[in-house]
Amino acid sequence: MGCVFRLTNGPKCPGTVAPTQHPSLQPIRYRMSKAAFPDVSQIKFEGPKSDNPLAFQYYNAEEVIEGKTMKDHLRFSTVYWHTMCGSGADMFGSPTAVRPWDDGLSGMDQARARVPVFFEFCEKLGTPFYAFHDRDIAPHGASLKESNAWLDEIVKLLKQGQDSTGLKLLWGTAQLFVHPRFMHGAATSCNADVFAFAAAQVKKAMEVTHELGGEGYTFWGGREGYSTLWNTDMKRELDHLAKFLHMAVDYKKEIGFKGQFYIEPKPKEPTKHQYDSDAAACLNFLREYGLLEHFKLNLETNHATLAGHTMQHEMEVAGAAGALGSMDANTGDLLLGWDTDQFPTDLYMTTQCMLSMLKYGGLKTGGVNFDAKVRRESFEPIDLFYAHIGGMDAFARGLKIAAAIRADGKLDGFLKQRYSSWDSGIGAEIEAGKAGFKELEAYMLEKGEANANVSGRQEFLENLINRYI
Numbered sequence: 001m002g003c004v005f006r007l008t009n010g011p012k013c014p015g016t017v018a019p020t021q022h023p024s025l026q027p028i029r030y031r032m033s034k035a036a037f038p039d040v041s042q043i044k045f046e047g048p049k050s051d052n053p054l055a056f057q058y059y060n061a062e063e064v065i066e067g068k069t070m071k072d073h074l075r076f077s078t079v080y081w082h083t084m085c086g087s088g089a090d091m092f093g094s095p096t097a098v099r100p101w102d103d104g105l106s107g108m109d110q111a112r113a114r115v116p117v118f119f120e121f122c123e124k125l126g127t128p129f130y131a132f133h134d135r136d137i138a139p140h141g142a143s144l145k146e147s148n149a150w151l152d153e154i155v156k157l158l159k160q161g162q163d164s165t166g167l168k169l170l171w172g173t174a175q176l177f178v179h180p181r182f183m184h185g186a187a188t189s190c191n192a193d194v195f196a197f198a199a200a201q202v203k204k205a206m207e208v209t210h211e212l213g214g215e216g217y218t219f220w221g222g223r224e225g226y227s228t229l230w231n232t233d234m235k236r237e238l239d240h241l242a243k244f245l246h247m248a249v250d251y252k253k254e255i256g257f258k259g260q261f262y263i264e265p266k267p268k269e270p271t272k273h274q275y276d277s278d279a280a281a282c283l284n285f286l287r288e289y290g291l292l293e294h295f296k297l298n299l300e301t302n303h304a305t306l307a308g309h310t311m312q313h314e315m316e317v318a319g320a321a322g323a324l325g326s327m328d329a330n331t332g333d334l335l336l337g338w339d340t341d342q343f344p345t346d347l348y349m350t351t352q353c354m355l356s357m358l359k360y361g362g363l364k365t366g367g368v369n370f371d372a373k374v375r376r377e378s379f380e381p382i383d384l385f386y387a388h389i390g391g392m393d394a395f396a397r398g399l400k401i402a403a404a405i406r407a408d409g410k411l412d413g414f415l416k417q418r419y420s421s422w423d424s425g426i427g428a429e430i431e432a433g434k435a436g437f438k439e440l441e442a443y444m445l446e447k448g449e450a451n452a453n454v455s456g457r458q459e460f461l462e463n464l465i466n467r468y469i
């Protein structure tokens, strides 16, 4: 069959792209056939010399780095929401994405049709994990009962897909932000009934995550925050949020779900202030309400930058607290002030992330989860492959560079040297708790002046890092 998809706006068929020599710019003909991506076969590692845009240049799943395969270090994951539900619509324009498998379908028919497409995509790409929200995989029903029944039906299909492909669920979550009932938040709503609805929805989402063998469950407070403090009792809302999470911890035990709970920090959007604003705020909240032992953090690059931090900063904050859980891998655009969820390609960023990851002993139950979407202008199905391949290669490269930096030891050696005044003498005494203000005063009165400072050598270190990149 020829080109069968239709768009409400824009060209009828992307097969009109001008042909050029480079394969990435060749026109691609989409057919409705058994395969959703008939022109794409298994994406393979071909090495840095390969000119094939549908191959990995750096991600070599079985290659061993620091005693572990790349596959096990990175635990790549594809998200259902952006990959299957992303339409390219934005505040100013209607959908642009060409998705032949969605053609003419809606509701549950569309939900059913998307499942095999997703598994075909993940299998061809080779990400071992995936993640979803309840309402990405199945639509909202007219009642909670209907939503649950629809969810169950799709979960059965996901189970079959997992069994036949070996794809595993990194984490599940509940979508508590799209439906109008969540306009004031979910667990932090001023409306107690909405809190109850959210609890029922999370209960169900936890059950299906458990049923699918999910390795984790994420809480991202879509609208847990405020737009104005004039109408907000912040303390009461935070108490409710903590209650909600304690209920989730209890229910987790009750059903025997062993997966890891994550909180995903984000400072703003959709609300002007989200309570889980950054890693430090989340850790403080969890500690204050006695929840810290039950949660780790799922950090997202674009959320870090919205909070005015680098992703490395967030990883260091979480890692130092023993709460480095998982990563939502994407990137923002520093010239745009919102959550653009672009695919990560910056090698400095991936190197920094991988340095922190290796330093804190790896991701354990977490993974590198591409919470990222193709640009509105990248509307063809094939762009989904280019985007993920690029992200996977960027992280694979970051991992190799980070391992090289660690093996060389120069950066580490510099750090050790920089803090060496703490290894013996007065520094060691302070660290060991053997000296207080009085002892330190006596020490300085006798010595008269502190030892001279040494340069921080930032530029020297930046040059050093560039040698590995």
Ligand code: XLS
Pocket: 133, 173, 218, 220, 264, 266, 300, 328, 339, 371
């Ligand atoms: C939105 C969040 C969301 C979470 C899951 O900004 O990143 O996608 O990862 O609810």
Ligand code: NI
Pocket: 220, 264, 300, 328, 371
């Ligand atoms: Ni995310």
Ligand code: NI
Pocket: 300, 302, 303, 339, 341, 371
């Ligand atoms: Ni996000």
